[in-house]
Amino acid sequence: MSQPLTLARPYARAAFALSRGDGPDQAGRTEQWSHALAFAARVAADPQVHALLGHPQLAPGDAVTLLAADGSDETFARFLTLLADNRRLSLLPEIAGLFQELRADADRVVKARVTTAGELPAAELESIRMALRQRFGREVEIETAIDESLIGGALIDAGDVVIDGSLKGKLARLRTALAN
Structure with a gap:
């Protein structure tokens, strides 16, 4: 099996690209995504939730409801759905960490x-x-x-x-x- 960071890297890059968006109405979305990913990562890292996320009968919609913070935008919910569909929700702590590194690099x-x-x-x-x-x-x-x-x-x-x-x-x- 591949290392979690190797698996998480493309998702972190995609999340960062989605958070940056285009246009003036996208300002501040990177910070919102940062907070949303941090929340989802904390929830996913909880041992009880982690066991639940691996359960084959957990519907992707239920997982997204569990992990999305109140006020998360639709694009973030779709990102979580993609992770759920690909059985990658357990990578959320690594994705959040890599996202922060990308953000720090972009902010110099x-x-x-x-x-x-x-x-x-x-x-x-x-x-x-x-x-x-x-x-x-x-x-x-x-x-x-x-x-x-x-x-x-x-x-x-x-x-x-x-x-x-x-x-x-x-x-x-x-x-x-x-x-x-």
């Missing part, structure tokens, strides 16, 4: 996770944001995390780029260099 935003041994002052966090903005040429959204095992420094994960400036990482590289 890079999401970065900064992990440090302790709390970073706001000024240092802003300095990291500015350096990443200069490196990527895009706006940067930063999420912070604390991992005391890093000892000091920071580990920055921004998509395909990982910058390990932690003392733990430096010690590991030094250990490898000394072993060779």
Whole structure:
């Protein structure tokens, strides 16, 4: 069986294309689709709902009613119906995640996770944001995390780029260099 992300990718791209639409009346639909997909993904990820979605006697219309948030547009309901017809509703969490990545890319935003041994002052966090903005040429959204095992420094994960400036990482590289 193929990986869930591989199966979800074409659906996420299709959802993103549908959400972008054409014309001035389509403004804001990407955000609406983002919220609708996030809601559907949360519902589909629930263990009881997940088991129900796999049941062969569940009608596609019933599945769409279960997963569509109040106020979802007709196009979104048709998208969910397509997923139900193809037995792909279980992929909704992956589809929603990939949709968010496509949206961030279109909005020219890079999401970065900064992990440090302790709390970073706001000024240092802003300095990291500015350096990443200069490196990527895009706006940067930063999420912070604390991992005391890093000892000091920071580990920055921004998509395909990982910058390990932690003392733990430096010690590991030094250990490898000394072993060779």
